[in-house]
Amino acid sequence: MTKRPKAKPSALQLGQPTALPQSPEEARLDRVPNPHPGTLYLARFTAPEFTSICPVTGQPDFGILVIDYVPGDWLIESKSLKLYLGSFRNHGAFHEDCTVGIAKKLVELLKPKWLRIGGYWYPRGGMPIDVFWQTGSAPKDLWLPDQGVAPYRGR
Template sequence: MPTQPSKTLETFDNPAPAMDYTIRIEIPEFTCLCPKTGQPDFATIYIDYVPDERCLELKALKLYIWSFREEGAFHEKVTNDMLADFIAACQPRFMRVTGRFNVRGGIYTSITAEHRKEGWQPPQPVTLP
C-alpha cells in the first residue's frame, strides 16, 4: 500500500535529555492551498527546537507536512497550527517554527511562531578568548 499523508506525529526518546542542544529541520517542499483562491501556496518550513524528553520522528513529520497539501490555510494559521501540534507531540524546552512562503501577488510572507517551556532559560553563550 502506498504511503499516505497523516496528521499523526510520532516521537522517540531523546538520546541526551540532560543536554540542551538544538535540532534544526528544513522542509523546502511545503504546499497548501490559498483559502481565498484555491491556488497552491509553496513554502519552506524551518523548525528549530531544544528537545526535552521526546524528539520528533522525521518520517512521521514528512507525512504530517504532506497532509496540508490539499488544505486551504492562511500562512499565519498553518504556521501556528504546526507549532501547537509539535508542542503537543514532544513537549520541547524551546521551539520555533518559521514558514517562508513564496511570492503570492508580488508579496513574500514569513511567519515565525515560538514556544518556551515554563521556567526554561537558554544557556548563556560562552565567550572564548
C-alpha cells in the same frame, strides 16, 4: 543516570511503506525517546518544498519551513513529520495558520524545552508573507544558528 520515557507502542509508520495522509487531521505524528534528555542541544528540520492551498482561491502556496527545537524527553520521529508536512498539500489554510498550527502541534506532542518556526512563503499577489513563532526566549547558552533563509529578494 536519567531514566528515559518509553516509546509509544503505536509508532507504526517507521520501517514500512506509509501512504501520504490526505489532511493534517488524518496525519499522525510519532515521537521517540530522546537519548540525551539532559543535554542542551538544538535539532533542526527544514522543509524546502512545503505546499498548502489558499483557502480562498484554491491556488497552491509554496514555502520553506524551518523548525528548530530543544528536545526534552522526546524527539519527533522524522518520517511521521515528513508525512504530516506533506499532508498540507491539499489543505486550505492561510500561511499564518499553517506555520503557527504546525508549531503548536509539535509543542503539544513533544513538550520541548524550546521551539521556534520560521515560515518563509513565496509571494502571492506580489507579496511574500513570512511567519515566525517561538515558545519564549531561547535557553541560555544554546547555540542558535541563523535559520539560513534570506529575506525575500526573488527567491
